[in-house]
Amino acid sequence: xxxxxxPDIHITVSEGASLELRCNYSYGATPxxxxxxQSPGQGLQLLLKYFSxxxxxxxxxxxxxxxxxxQSSFNLRKPSVHWSDxxxxxxxxxxxxxxxxxxxxxxxxxxxx
Amino acid sequence: xxxxxxxxxxxxLKTGQSMTLQxxxxxxxxxxxxxxxxxxxxxxxxxxxxSEGTTDKxxxxxGYNVSRLNKxxxxxxxxxxxxxxxxxxxxxxxxxxxxNYGYTFGSGTRLTVV
Numbered sequence: 001x002x003x004x005x006x007p008d009i010h011i012t013v014s015e016g017a018s019l020e021l022r023c024n025y026s027y028g029a030t031p032x033x034x035x036x037x038q039s040p041g042q043g044l045q046l047l048l049k050y051f052s053x054x055x056x057x058x059x060x061x062x063x064x065x066x067x068x069x070x071q072s073s074f075n076l077r078k079p080s081v082h083w084s085d086x087x088x089x090x091x092x093x094x095x096x097x098x099x100x101x102x103x104x105x106x107x108x109x110x111x112x113x
Numbered sequence: 114x115x116x117x118x119x120x121x122x123x124x125x126l127k128t129g130q131s132m133t134l135q136x137x138x139x140x141x142x143x144x145x146x147x148x149x150x151x152x153x154x155x156x157x158x159x160x161x162x163x164s165e166g167t168t169d170k171x172x173x174x175x176g177y178n179v180s181r182l183n184k185x186x187x188x189x190x191x192x193x194x195x196x197x198x199x200x201x202x203x204x205x206x207x208x209x210x211x212x213n214y215g216y217t218f219g220s221g222t223r224l225t226v227v
Contacts, residue, residue, distance in 0.1 A: 004155075009153070032214060034215065034216075036216075036218075042220065042221075043203065043218040043220045044156075044203070044216075044218045046215055046216070046217075049214075051214070090155060090156070094214070099144065099163075099207065099209060099214055100146070100158055100161055100171065101146075101156075101158075101205075102158075103148075103155040103157075104155055105153055105154060105155040106153075
């Protein structure tokens with residue numbers, strides 16, 4: 001069965017600094033990979049997704065992620081963080097019948113000014 | 114706006130009461146899902162419906178039932194609520210196949226069982 005690990009529960013970065021959120025997955029075949037963002041009290045919004053092809057994918061709000069098969073990773077990056085990026089970020093892998101998504105436990109991002 | 118609509122947004126139940134959470138999507142998606150979100154645990158799948166007329170258990174189905182009423186609607190029922198079911202519930206829908214595959218989430222239902 002597939003699984004997702006987000007090793008960092010909390011991350012704090014300064015506004016304007018670069019950001020990398022880690023995600024490792026476990027799945028036997030080529031997975032579908034996703035990053036979602038959730039602001040407090042809100043639903044989840046899709047940032048970006050990977051199905052196949054170019055391993056560097058661009059998303060909304062200036063985010064990008066790189067799929068590395070050899071490391072079973074799909075890390076999320078942003079060159080310069082804005083205060084409005086403070087939120088919780090979820091990595092997810094989709095596969096199998098019904099294309100169910102399995103989510104990681106999430107990483108809470110704090111941005112300090 | 115097109116999307117996934119969940120009702121109600123908030124609910125307080127007493128232990129043993131029943132209720133149904135409603136979910137409807139207007140994107141003509143085949144698949145629909147119910148998740149619960151608890152602090153530090155991410156989202157866990159309760160039930161899903163890969164297509165109209167089918168439903169299957171997810172990771173944490175105990176204490177819940179679902180109905181795929183038609184292609185648009187997918188409801189979640191708590192027959193006898195327990196405090197352990199206090200959570201935020203999210204409904205989602207998805208087209209089945211890449212490249213359109215990817216969940217659209219509702220805004221959630223915050224449920225408290227006392």
